[in-house]
Amino acid sequence: MPQTAEIGVQDAEAYKSTLLRWFVLQPPKKRFALTAFIRADDDGFTAIVPLLPGGVSSGQTLEEAKANIQQACAGLIEEYVVANEVIPWRAEPLPEDALLEGDVLFAFTIDA
Numbered sequence: 565m566p567q568t569a570e571i572g573v574q575d576a577e578a579y580k581s582t583l584l585r586w587f588v589l590q591p592p593k594k595r596f597a598l599t600a601f602i603r604a605d606d607d608g609f610t611a612i613v614p615l616l617p618g619g620v621s622s623g624q625t626l627e628e629a630k631a632n633i634q635q636a637c638a639g640l641i642e643e644y645v646v647a648n649e650v651i652p653w654r655a656e657p658l659p660e661d662a663l664l665e666g667d668v669l670f671a672f673t674i675d676a
Contacts (some may be wrong), residue, residue, distance in 0.1 A: 586642050592607065593675045596641060601658075601670040602626060613637055613639070624666045626668065634672050641676045 600619070602611045606610075609626050611633035615617030623629035629665040644651045 579589045594645075596637075596676065598637055598672055598674060600630075600637075600670045600672070601663055602629050602633070602670055603664065604666060614658050616640060617652055617654060630672075633670070634674070637672075638674045638676065641674055645676045657658050 581600065582609050588627075598616065598619070600611045600613045602609050607630035608622060608624040610622045610627045611620070616637055618640050619633070619637050621629065621632035623632045641651060
């Protein structure tokens with residue numbers, strides 16, 4: 565049989581207050597799985613997440629483009645979450661001819 569302990573009303577109120585502060589200040593996060601395609605261009609690399617409007621970034625190197633697209637998407641998603649708005653995902657699949665030879669697919673997650 566598990567052991568139980570009684571707590572006083574004052575302790576219970578402090579516990580509820582702590583839980584409330586924790587959930588208000590640190591609400592549970594959601595994990596978003598995204599895929600970008602990255603293409604080399606004249607200025608370096610351009611990264612696009614087709615399902616997230618505004619999910620575009622670039623970088624001088626492939627690694628910089630990956631880091632920048634993650635930051636850009638995290639910022640976009642955070643804006644929607646903080647404003648308690650629905651993220652306007654694009655539902656259309658990517659056309660088959662959208663990816664060119666040499667494009668890099670980059671899968672990543674964002675916690676928001």
